[in-house]
Amino acid sequence: MRALTWHGKHDVRVDSVPDPRIVNPRDAIVEITSTAICGSDLHLYDHYIPTLKAGDILGHEFMGIVAEVGPGNRKLKVGQRVVVPFVIACGQCFFCQKQQYSACDNSNPAETADMSETLYGYPMTGAFGYAHLTGGYAGGQAEYVRVPFSDVGPIVIPDGVEDERVLFLSDILPTGWMAALNCDIEPGDTVAVWGCGPVGLFAIQSAFVQGAHRVIAIDHYPHRLDLAKELGAEVINYEEVHVREALVEMTGGLGPDACIDAVGMESHGVTPDNLYDHAKAAVALVTDRPHALRQLILACRKGGRISVPGVYGGVVDKFPLGALMEKGLQVKTGQTHVQRFSHELLKLILEDKIDTTFLISHRMSLEEAPQGYKLFKERQNETTKVVLKPKQAPASVH
Ligand SMILES: NC(=O)c1ccc[n+]([C@@H]2O[C@H](COP(=O)([O-])OP(=O)(O)OC[C@H]3O[C@@H](n4cnc5c(N)ncnc54)[C@H](O)[C@@H]3O)[C@@H](O)[C@H]2O)c1
Ligand SMILES: [Zn+2]
Ligand SMILES: [Zn+2]
Numbered sequence: 001m002r003a004l005t006w007h008g009k010h011d012v013r014v015d016s017v018p019d020p021r022i023v024n025p026r027d028a029i030v031e032i033t034s035t036a037i038c039g040s041d042l043h044l045y046d047h048y049i050p051t052l053k054a055g056d057i058l059g060h061e062f063m064g065i066v067a068e069v070g071p072g073n074r075k076l077k078v079g080q081r082v083v084v085p086f087v088i089a090c091g092q093c094f095f096c097q098k099q100q101y102s103a104c105d106n107s108n109p110a111e112t113a114d115m116s117e118t119l120y121g122y123p124m125t126g127a128f129g130y131a132h133l134t135g136g137y138a139g140g141q142a143e144y145v146r147v148p149f150s151d152v153g154p155i156v157i158p159d160g161v162e163d164e165r166v167l168f169l170s171d172i173l174p175t176g177w178m179a180a181l182n183c184d185i186e187p188g189d190t191v192a193v194w195g196c197g198p199v200g201l202f203a204i205q206s207a208f209v210q211g212a213h214r215v216i217a218i219d220h221y222p223h224r225l226d227l228a229k230e231l232g233a234e235v236i237n238y239e240e241v242h243v244r245e246a247l248v249e250m251t252g253g254l255g256p257d258a259c260i261d262a263v264g265m266e267s268h269g270v271t272p273d274n275l276y277d278h279a280k281a282a283v284a285l286v287t288d289r290p291h292a293l294r295q296l297i298l299a300c301r302k303g304g305r306i307s308v309p310g311v312y313g314g315v316v317d318k319f320p321l322g323a324l325m326e327k328g329l330q331v332k333t334g335q336t337h338v339q340r341f342s343h344e345l346l347k348l349i350l351e352d353k354i355d356t357t358f359l360i361s362h363r364m365s366l367e368e369a370p371q372g373y374k375l376f377k378e379r380q381n382e383t384t385k386v387v388l389k390p391k392q393a394p395a396s397v398h
Helices: 039-045 110-120 163-170 172-182 198-209 222-230 243-252 272-282 291-299 320-325 339-350 366-378
Strands: 004-008 013-018 028-037 061-069 080-086 144-147 190-194 214-219 235-238 256-259 305-308 330-333 362-365 385-387
Touching: 004 190, 004 366, 013 366, 028 080, 028 366, 039 366, 061 144, 061 163, 080 163, 080 198, 163 172, 163 339, 163 385, 172 198, 190 198, 190 291, 190 362, 198 214, 198 256, 214 222, 214 243, 214 362, 222 235, 243 291, 256 291, 272 291, 291 305, 291 320, 366 385
Parallel strands: 190 214, 190 256, 214 235, 256 305, 305 330, 362 385
Antiparallel strands: 004 013, 028 061, 028 144, 028 385, 061 080
């Protein structure tokens, strides 16, 4: 089959690779109909995440048609359309029982789990297409994918519902939703969201659905800020105004009640702390550039809440721990427990209470995926989301 494979920093290619096959009884094979490129894929593209190997198949946002089902799965049927969560979870361990699916203890094989245990104290949970730290599973930017524990993760989509309405149930919609839930929104709250990429935009949308009174969105790309405005947010362009001063002014001196970091480890901006992070990261003294996170800890009101869906990988410097503690801030973060939210969010989509299709700026064939990565990396203003259609020929997709 054809698949998008990683070969090094900014080098991804579409290659012919062996077809996946059922390995364990609970596996299924899914034929991909739509798959998307995520901000998290850019961390791989930029080689910020260790343990990738040349030839690894990327992609963790995908859906398709069940092509084959292992003998241990009595739930899925061949021919069903499913969206597959990016988190691979067994459904049975201590964590899965608590619906903390992104902490599942059974989905990262021992050889690779040991590696993440050394880094984080506990092994990471398995995920599709996301380096060998998370199990080394082949991803879904391909014609077919093997889905382990396929009786737990995939959610069946009713006939007649187009792929694009539900594709983002795989990751960014539940991620935006959990980011907002982690703010414990109260009536009258003002929520500030750093980053108007897909995760930030869905966090804005979710914050309103969950009852936020006001949402203030921060970014520097005019088009992404316009999308935030269309969702009802007030906006701050951090290249034009001082973010903290603007937030103080907009909130009558208090600061936002809750702040969401939808930026993650590759913060932009030419502030002294960010330049310092760049220099230290270049010589491997730090791994992440948390400028936005520092800024939002300082901007949040006293006693406020901080939610961090943005991905961080390692250690950082100049972290304002004093401000965090002295202001009495609460912090919630984590990879998304996707499976916990699938049914609730599918229902909201089918009731037309959430529409995510506005986000898609580019539709491409799988063969054009390297171009999609380049656009999503280099032309972020207008490239808000790239969807790949592996079953369609290059010329037929626009
Ligand atoms: N927790 C999870 O399970 C999960 C799931 C999906 C994505 N993520 C992470 O969420 C983050 C966002 O993902 P995305 O797909 O929206 O990525 P993206 O790269 O498309 O968007 C990031 C946005 O942040 C903006 N930004 C950069 N520096 C900023 C700053 N200093 N202040 C304000 N905005 C700034 C950028 O201009 C960009 O628009 C990434 O770190 C991604 O890895 C986490
Ligand atoms: Zn993703
Ligand atoms: Zn589990």
